[in-house]
Amino acid sequence: MNDLKKFYENNTKKNLNKWKHYFDIYDENFSKFRNKKITIIEIGVFRGGSLTMWKSYFDPQTKIIGIDIDPACKQYETKNTKIYIGDQTDVSFLQSILNENEKPDIIIDDGGHTSNQQISSFNFLFQELKLGGVYLVEDTHTSYAKEFQDRDDKLTFTDYAKVLSDELNDWYRIKNYKIYKQKIDQVDVSYWAKFIYKVSFYNSIIAIEKRRNEIPYSEIR
Numbered sequence: 001m002n003d004l005k006k007f008y009e010n011n012t013k014k015n016l017n018k019w020k021h022y023f024d025i026y027d028e029n030f031s032k033f034r035n036k037k038i039t040i041i042e043i044g045v046f047r048g049g050s051l052t053m054w055k056s057y058f059d060p061q062t063k064i065i066g067i068d069i070d071p072a073c074k075q076y077e078t079k080n081t082k083i084y085i086g087d088q089t090d091v092s093f094l095q096s097i098l099n100e101n102e103k104p105d106i107i108i109d110d111g112g113h114t115s116n117q118q119i120s121s122f123n124f125l126f127q128e129l130k131l132g133g134v135y136l137v138e139d140t141h142t143s144y145a146k147e148f149q150d151r152d153d154k155l156t157f158t159d160y161a162k163v164l165s166d167e168l169n170d171w172y173r174i175k176n177y178k179i180y181k182q183k184i185d186q187v188d189v190s191y192w193a194k195f196i197y198k199v200s201f202y203n204s205i206i207a208i209e210k211r212r213n214e215i216p217y218s219e220i221r
């Protein structure tokens with residue numbers, strides 16, 4: 001059993017509501033950041049349970065930033081845990097948080113879970129994620145529930161992530177892609193092709209890892 005699952009199993013504070021299969025997914029994506037001083041943003045504080053869980057799992061010097069629309073969540077602020085109250089779709093609010101803190105290594109979206117909230121927060125915050133970082137969206141089963149589909153275009157986050165999986169292959173939609181010059185700034189591919197290393201689909205979670213990709217290149221040797 002990994003340490004996050006152990007934390008959950010031993011927690012009796014009624015402040016942590018998690019699907020049991022999430023712990024292996026977290027550990028798979030986050031274990032490489034353990035024992036490093038990192039910065040985490042979690043959208044969705046609720047009763048502070050997950051913030052405490054991250055604190056127990058990562059290095060004690062790790063800076064945790066919680067975002068929630070509910071002012072009552074401010075009470076969970078501690079030494080290395082800052083809480084900001086506002087709406088996850090409000091880009092100027094998100095920008096003000098970034099202005100005050102280091103760029104995040106991990107972003108977890110466990111906020112309101114509507115399609116528009118998930119897509120708009122991702123579009124803004126992924127660009128601010130550090131290279132090597134992971135953006136993890138929880139509860140993507142909401143993509144299949146009408147009450148969470150609040151966009152005029154009816155796009156869900158799961159639909160959007162499927163499009164991102166095409167975008168990271170944008171290199172091959174260009175004619176003559178084999179003759180790329182070896183300078184990435186001379187290649188007219190999407191931002192997503194340059195910066196998404198992988199999109200991982202799990203049961204109810206989607207995780208996107210950011211890297212500065214190399215121009216794809218193959219030769220016979």
Ligand SMILES: C[S@@+](CC[C@H](N)C(=O)[O-])C[C@H]1O[C@@H](n2cnc3c(N)ncnc32)[C@H](O)[C@@H]1O
Nearest residue numbers: 044045046049050068069070087088110111112
């Ligand atoms: C599922 S709970 C978070 C649970 C917490 N991460 C945990 O694991 O213990 C979702 C939280 O998102 C917050 N929320 C809902 N809509 C939001 C929005 N538009 N912006 C920011 N937070 C929002 C709610 O107030 C609620 O506290």
